[in-house]
Amino acid sequence: MTQTIDTNIYAAVTEAIQSEAQRILAAGEVTAIVGYAAARRKGSAQPIVITSADDAQKLIFTPACVNNLAVYLTKAKKEIPKSGRIGIVVKGCDLKALVGLMGESQLKREQLYLIGVPCAGVLASTIQPDTGLTSDSIAPKCRECDAHLPQGCDFVPSQTPVTPELEKKYAAEIARLEALTPQERWAYWKEQFSKCIKCYACRQVCPFCFCEQCLCDRNKPQMVDTTPRPAGNTAWHIVRAMHLAGRCAGCAECERVCPMDIPLNLLNRKMAKELKELYDYEAGFDVHDKGPLNSYTEKDDQSFIK
Amino acid sequence: MSRIGVFVCHCGENISRTVDVERVAAQVGKMPGVAFATDYKYMCSDPGQTLLKKTIQEQKLSHVVVAACSPRMHEKTFRKAVEAAGLNPYLCEMANIREHCSWVHEDKQEATAKAIEIVGMLVERVKKNRVLPTITVPVTKRSLVIGGGIAGIQAALDIADAGHEVVLVERDPSIGGHMAQLSETFPTLDCSQCIMTPKMVDVANHPNITLYSYSEIEQVDGYIGNFQVTIRRKARSVDEDKCTGCGVCMEKCPVKKIPNKFDCNLGMRPAIYVPFPQAVPNTPVIDRDNCIKFKTGKCGLCQKVCGPGAVDYEQEDTLIVEPVGAIVVATGFDLYTIDEKPKGSMIKGYGEFGHGKIPDVIDGMTFERLASASGPTGGKILRPSDGKEPKQIVFIQCIGSRAREKGISYCSKVCCMYTAKHTMLYHHKVHDGQAYVFFMDARTPGKAYDEFWRRSIEEEEAVYIRGMVSRLYQKGNKIVVMGSDIAVGVQVEIEADMVVLATAIQPRTGADSLAQKLGISYDKYNFYSEAHAKLRPVECATAGIYLAGACQGPKDIPDTVSQASAAAAKVMTLFAKDKLEREPIVARVKEAGCVGCFACKKVCAYGAVEEKEIRDRQGNLIKVVAYVNPGVCGGCGTCQATCPSKSVELDGYTDEQIVAMIEAL
Numbered sequence: 001m002t003q004t005i006d007t008n009i010y011a012a013v014t015e016a017i018q019s020e021a022q023r024i025l026a027a028g029e030v031t032a033i034v035g036y037a038a039a040r041r042k043g044s045a046q047p048i049v050i051t052s053a054d055d056a057q058k059l060i061f062t063p064a065c066v067n068n069l070a071v072y073l074t075k076a077k078k079e080i081p082k083s084g085r086i087g088i089v090v091k092g093c094d095l096k097a098l099v100g101l102m103g104e105s106q107l108k109r110e111q112l113y114l115i116g117v118p119c120a121g122v123l124a125s126t127i128q129p130d131t132g133l134t135s136d137s138i139a140p141k142c143r144e145c146d147a148h149l150p151q152g153c154d155f156v157p158s159q160t161p162v163t164p165e166l167e168k169k170y171a172a173e174i175a176r177l178e179a180l181t182p183q184e185r186w187a188y189w190k191e192q193f194s195k196c197i198k199c200y201a202c203r204q205v206c207p208f209c210f211c212e213q214c215l216c217d218r219n220k221p222q223m224v225d226t227t228p229r230p231a232g233n234t235a236w237h238i239v240r241a242m243h244l245a246g247r248c249a250g251c252a253e254c255e256r257v258c259p260m261d262i263p264l265n266l267l268n269r270k271m272a273k274e275l276k277e278l279y280d281y282e283a284g285f286d287v288h289d290k291g292p293l294n295s296y297t298e299k300d301d302q303s304f305i306k
Numbered sequence: 307m308s309r310i311g312v313f314v315c316h317c318g319e320n321i322s323r324t325v326d327v328e329r330v331a332a333q334v335g336k337m338p339g340v341a342f343a344t345d346y347k348y349m350c351s352d353p354g355q356t357l358l359k360k361t362i363q364e365q366k367l368s369h370v371v372v373a374a375c376s377p378r379m380h381e382k383t384f385r386k387a388v389e390a391a392g393l394n395p396y397l398c399e400m401a402n403i404r405e406h407c408s409w410v411h412e413d414k415q416e417a418t419a420k421a422i423e424i425v426g427m428l429v430e431r432v433k434k435n436r437v438l439p440t441i442t443v444p445v446t447k448r449s450l451v452i453g454g455g456i457a458g459i460q461a462a463l464d465i466a467d468a469g470h471e472v473v474l475v476e477r478d479p480s481i482g483g484h485m486a487q488l489s490e491t492f493p494t495l496d497c498s499q500c501i502m503t504p505k506m507v508d509v510a511n512h513p514n515i516t517l518y519s520y521s522e523i524e525q526v527d528g529y530i531g532n533f534q535v536t537i538r539r540k541a542r543s544v545d546e547d548k549c550t551g552c553g554v555c556m557e558k559c560p561v562k563k564i565p566n567k568f569d570c571n572l573g574m575r576p577a578i579y580v581p582f583p584q585a586v587p588n589t590p591v592i593d594r595d596n597c598i599k600f601k602t603g604k605c606g607l608c609q610k611v612c613g614p615g616a617v618d619y620e621q622e623d624t625l626i627v628e629p630v631g632a633i634v635v636a637t638g639f640d641l642y643t644i645d646e647k648p649k650g651s652m653i654k655g656y657g658e659f660g661h662g663k664i665p666d667v668i669d670g671m672t673f674e675r676l677a678s679a680s681g682p683t684g685g686k687i688l689r690p691s692d693g694k695e696p697k698q699i700v701f702i703q704c705i706g707s708r709a710r711e712k713g714i715s716y717c718s719k720v721c722c723m724y725t726a727k728h729t730m731l732y733h734h735k736v737h738d739g740q741a742y743v744f745f746m747d748a749r750t751p752g753k754a755y756d757e758f759w760r761r762s763i764e765e766e767e768a769v770y771i772r773g774m775v776s777r778l779y780q781k782g783n784k785i786v787v788m789g790s791d792i793a794v795g796v797q798v799e800i801e802a803d804m805v806v807l808a809t810a811i812q813p814r815t816g817a818d819s820l821a822q823k824l825g826i827s828y829d830k831y832n833f834y835s836e837a838h839a840k841l842r843p844v845e846c847a848t849a850g851i852y853l854a855g856a857c858q859g860p861k862d863i864p865d866t867v868s869q870a871s872a873a874a875a876k877v878m879t880l881f882a883k884d885k886l887e888r889e890p891i892v893a894r895v896k897e898a899g900c901v902g903c904f905a906c907k908k909v910c911a912y913g914a915v916e917e918k919e920i921r922d923r924q925g926n927l928i929k930v931v932a933y934v935n936p937g938v939c940g941g942c943g944t945c946q947a948t949c950p951s952k953s954v955e956l957d958g959y960t961d962e963q964i965v966a967m968i969e970a971l
């Protein structure tokens with residue numbers, strides 16, 4: 001049964017973002033703000049960087065504001081010290097990426113002005129932007145969101161989102177895959193990876209793929225095949241999943257941008273589940289965390305040693 | 307183009323028995339880049355090394371692969387030879403066709419094929435070896451000695467006499483260890499205290515020795531030549547600088563009846579105490595668990611009577627950091643107790659011998675205290691139960707030792723000799739008494755040792771019964787000892803007044819946690835492991851850490867003192883140089899690719915990764931990257947495995963080399 005999700009607060013949230021952006025830019029607290037603006041198609045949204053208080057009214061928040069804007073700070077990170085403090089509009093899921101980036105010395109908290117967004121959810125990538133938010137049109141990641149209200153921001157509009165309990169699709173899909181035999185599971189992923197065309201959109205959109213030179217682009221030695229062949233595809237996706245283990249907090253941008261519809265976030269959620277079960281660890285909450293995969297304690301699970 | 311020379315070793319027959327070495331050399335000789343390949347009976351021998359050197363020059367070799375044993379065995383040997391021939395030593399690699407091939411296979415055909423592949427991998431790897439300059443690091447010419455028993459004392463004195471500063475750390479309030487507890491020592495029967503206490507005083511007075519008694523090792527950082535050791539000085543409650551050692555506090559302390567561990571709980575001490583009168587330092591310590599002041603807040607008598615005002619109830623543990631270049635571990639042993647075993651321990655107890663239940667069943671150390679002139683009985687052999695002189699005494703050997711079913715399979719080495727000594731001491735003090743010894747066999751190798759044992763039987767009238775005791779039980783005021791005499795094949799029953807058990811030597815409780823702090827290895831019993839059982843018996847596998855005494859395995863006093871001096875000599879050898887040369891197998895950051903996520907810094911076990919700012923000519927910050935301090939890097943390669951962008955590599959083990967090896971297969 002389709003259930004409508006209340007997004008009435010988004011208008012008020014937009015107003016609050018605009019007035020806060022206007023204030024901090026005018027006061028010189030920040031030199032630029034990364035946020036969302038309306039795009040050409042009706043109801044759609046796109047990222048925008050504004051540097052003038054006059055542009056503050058361009059900022060919006062709607063169910064079409066799907067992008068994780070954190071990625072713009074990583075690619076531009078060298079500019080941040082030069083241009084002063086940067087403001088950024090963040091949903092709870094995006095904030096987790098920023099927290100991770102701070103823990104990995106990519107960003108400093110004092111260089112950021114965080115404008116948090118109370119968010120009931122955004123649209124799935126397959127849905128037209130002008131559609132209303134319902135239990136059918138909502139992005140799968142929003143169904144299991146635990147950060148509707150971002151914590152620890154410099155400014156958060158006062159509205160509280162109404163968030164109905166929805167069926168967890170990733171959890172259900174992971175359970176389905178876990179019930180398969182290893183051979184069946186391998187066959188499933190082999191089929192998924194075989195679709196990959198090595199466009200690396202997943203890499204470009206991922207806030208954690210911040211390496212200036214990706215190991216997959218290195219040729220001395222050639223670690224991963226560059227052409228889209230099954231063996232190289234599998235290598236790339238396994239490298240990607242392993243590199244994100246303990247770091248990815250599930251913004252699902254990789255899955256959104258994949259032109260071949262490979263369920264990339266499913267792999268990421270499975271890795272996150274393993275981390276939770278093995279080390280009781282969840283990415284995206286603690287800035288100074290070493291993370292279980294680069295620390296050792298005597299309590300670590302050693303059952304894999306046989 | 308490489309001109310690689312491959313030298314295939316027979317290792318006598320160790321390799322050639324299962325690997326057709328000639329065929330290996332012939333096949334490898336055809337590989338691209340290989341200019342020369344040969345086989346030889348013993349590559350590590352002098353003629354073998356000469357062949358290597360001569361060929362490098364004659365054939366103008368650019369790289370060398372020696373196909374022989376493990377690099378752990380002879381990598382240094384061959385790299386030295388290569389260096390002597392004028393090549394950079396790190397252009398030489400070893401292909402392990404012994405441990406990895408000939409020793410683990412039987413089929414010659416298959417083993418030969420595998421050997422060719424192993425050598426082929428190394429050929430591909432060595433092509434990508436770089437010329438590496440040797441790294442030098444400064445040496446802090448100060449030494450830490452852990453443990454103030456005879457081993458630690460001897461090592462500390464030797465190093466200090468050589469002119470180097472020594473920091474001696476002792477866990478107990480006084481140095482002296484087990485040897486200070488002994489009565490007389492085999493095989494000469496000189497008084498232990500008489501030979502020990504002067505050395506203790508030497509330690510206290512030596513200008514080069516800093517003694518931290520009542521202190522423990524908290525943390526060890528750094529590496530050979532440059533350790534930083536954090537030492538916890540436990541709160542003594544008495545200021546060592548103010549205390550004159552007059553002893554008034556101990557006389558006035560109202561708590562008098564605390565069993566003294568030094569006297570195996572036979573003697574009593576006050577709550578403020580020195581463990582024994584000859585203690586060094588002669589500064590009392592307050593046992594806070596038994597002190598009225600600490601328990602109730604009242605009393606404070608010792609502080610009132612202390613002239614110099616040394617008693618300080620407020621004193622807290624302090625941590626100090628000492629920079630040292632070398633560490634001697636001399637933490638000694640504990641004695642096996644047959645009644646108390648920690649839960650989950652692989653060591654089991656002997657319920658049948660009644661130790662702890664029958665008061666007159668004592669262990670060897672307790673007998674030492676009874677026989678000691680400074681002991682609780684003033685040197686008279688008296689039973690703990692009623693203070694009477696035992697007229698029949700039974701000694702039982704190998705309690706715990708050599709008893710696989712009890713969890714210890716090793717021989718404790720000292721018990722045969724000290725039991726022989728005990729029978730003599732007993733005979734000297736109780737002329738009309740009779741000593742019996744149950745033994746499996748007498749182990750008396752050592753100068754004048756067997757003579758000493760024979761003397762106990764032939765001159766001192768000890769009766770040795772070959773056989774083990776099955777049961778002990780109290781009958782009236784006697785202890786019935788039931789055993790067998792296997793020499794004559796009869797059951798023996800002796801009604802003894804006292805029984806002395808020669809209990810096994812065990813590592814110190816907590817030896818494993820100290821080893822983990824130091825990063826040294828230990829065996830299943832927790833004895834510390836030497837680098838090589840025969841050829842490097844005092845060094846740990848961890849560079850700059852040396853072993854002395856029973857912490858490594860059971861030892862008597864002469865062996866302990868010898869090893870302590872040997873460890874001191876190793877320390878002095880290290881200190882003879884101002885700079886230490888070390889292998890340049892260290893990680894290097896490729897700064898162009900580094901994004902400064904510092905995952906490498908998080909995983910580095912050596913603390914070798916630092917943050918480095920890259921600036922342009924105007925001084926503007928371009929980026930912050932990782933930098934590996936080559937002096938600190940341990941060459942483990944964890945950073946290389948962790949780096950997401952592959953921007954840090956271990957020299958000699960670069961990704962390019964590893965992939966080349968895989969591709970050679």
